[in-house]
């Protein structure tokens with residue numbers, strides 16, 4: 001045996017192995033750096049921004065796409081409520097996991113390869129230069145919860161013979177991060193809602209109210225406020241039972257909601273009392289809306305489980321506050337007065353015979 005030749009061959013082999021180890025270490029550090037950033041995200045909006053904006057740069061991608069399975073539409077409702085951007089349709093929600101499953105022919109595991117035009121337009125509707133892609137399944141407890149897609153303009157970047165270990169790890173981190181952020185956001189959402197009527201609860205209203213008053217004062221915008229109380233609700237309970245009363249409250253709440261804009265804030269303020277905040281709404285327009293709400297409820301027919309017909313009506317008090325350019329020294333007091341004036345107007349509507357709207361001018365002093 002030629003010892004010198006064998007030594008040279010072995011040295012070459014060791015050198016090549018060391019180079020591979022170094023390359024793998026660099027790739028691992030690159031993935032690890034991004035995974036640390038993903039794990040640090042506590043809010044859904046931060047996580048999505050990181051995925052759709054920073055990830056493309058970090059991994060030098062041509063595009064990125066995310067499909068999430070949203071069987072009960074909770075993600076859709078949450079994104080709508082949070083008014084998050086649609087990231088140019090790069091985030092797709094699917095009612096079932098059929099679409100995500102169809103991407104993985106055998107079992108859901110990282111898949112690399114060239115993309116035909118059809119698949120490319122389905123996965124990356126905004127990019128026309130995708131040559132290869134990596135499909136990363138998002139799995140929790142063996143269940144497919146979504147799929148992440150990396151696009152490259154290069155044919156060889158995601159060629160099928162390449163190793164997928166790092167991507168597999170990244171996919172599992174992304175699945176956990178998305179699940180955590182969605183669960184946290186959902187919990188936060190639930191804590192702001194009234195369980196029976198599925199409109200905001202009083203605590204959440206008060207937070208929104210304080211924010212809106214500050215915003216309106218800065219912008220010199222008007223704010224209108226309605227107090228809405230269901231008439232003779234005790235009678236409804238007494239006559240048809242508490243469960244029928246609950247059903248009535250639910251339907252009154254959703255009827256009120258249907259008459260409002262997305263930016264209006266509706267909350268259940270107490271038992272059978274609701275409050276609505278109408279930002280940037282002058283008194284004249286607010287009066288039209290209040291009358292529309294009153295009329296919609298008056299036309300409502302609620303049928304109880306025992307097939308009894310209930311026809312609820314509401315009394316509405318309305319007040320509008322207009323900031324007059326100077327900054328108020330006590331915005332909390334102004335807010336309290338706005339609510340009190342609307343409440344007083346609502347009591348006048350009760351006294352006046354119910355099923356009516358009463359408008360009361362805003363007065364700062366009691």
Ligand SMILES: Nc1nc2c(ncn2[C@@H]2O[C@H](COP(=O)(O)OP(=O)(O)OP(=O)(O)O)[C@@H](O)[C@H]2O)c(=O)[nH]1
Pocket residue numbers: 196229230231232233234235237241242243244245246249270271272350354
């Ligand atoms: N079913 C049901 N009833 C509720 C709920 N919260 C409060 N109530 C009832 O709402 C009724 C409110 O009655 P009152 O405050 O006397 O007012 P009202 O009968 O609506 O009469 P007016 O407001 O004067 O028109 C009470 O009987 C409460 O028990 C609820 O969540 N579900």
